[in-house]
Amino acid sequence: xxxxxxxxxxxxxxxxxxxxxxxxxxxxxxxxxxxxxxxxxxxxxxxxxxxxxxxxxxxxxxxxxxxxxxxxxxxxxxxxxxxxxxxxxxxxxxxxxxxxxxxxxxxxxxxxxxxxxxxxxxxxxxxxxxxxxxxxxxxxxxxxxxxxxxxx
Numbered sequence: 001x002x003x004x005x006x007x008x009x010x011x012x013x014x015x016x017x018x019x020x021x022x023x024x025x026x027x028x029x030x031x032x033x034x035x036x037x038x039x040x041x042x043x044x045x046x047x048x049x050x051x052x053x054x055x056x057x058x059x060x061x062x063x064x065x066x067x068x069x070x071x072x073x074x075x076x077x078x079x080x081x082x083x084x085x086x087x088x089x090x091x092x093x094x095x096x097x098x099x100x101x102x103x104x105x106x107x108x109x110x111x112x113x114x115x116x117x118x119x120x121x122x123x124x125x126x127x128x129x130x131x132x133x134x135x136x137x138x139x140x141x142x143x144x145x146x147x148x149x150x151x152x
Contacts, residue, residue, distance in 0.1 A: 041071035
């Protein structure tokens with residue numbers, strides 16, 4: 001963890017994200033806000049769910065972290081746990097009242113858009129390749145025709 005984050009308002013988010021145990025507990029002992037949000041709207045519980053730190057998630061929940069808090073994209077800690085396939089944390093959150101959303105989370109939607117973008121890019125590459133191949137064949141035919149005419 002970058003030392004300049006230690007005194008930041010969102011130090012608990014960073015200590016959780018990077019699993020810096022000493023700093024995590026120091027933040028808890030000094031009474032840092034359990035629901036503080038970083039520039040992306042992630043709370044310490046979002047960070048634990050994203051990284052798979054079940055022990056940190058359990059401590060944060062036990063101390064009263066808001067399991068329903070959303071980030072700037074509207075995703076909850078449960079959305080993070082599900083997206084990153086951290087089943088233990090997802091189960092823990094559900095046990096404490098978190099509910100699965102209807103539909104896809106913002107993270108899932110973004111991932112879908114990225115995959116669709118790559119698929120579109122691949123389609124464009126194939127199309128360009130086909131056009132280039134066709135142009136190459138036409139060029140060869142023209143060259144062949146010119147060669148045959150020059151023989152006459």
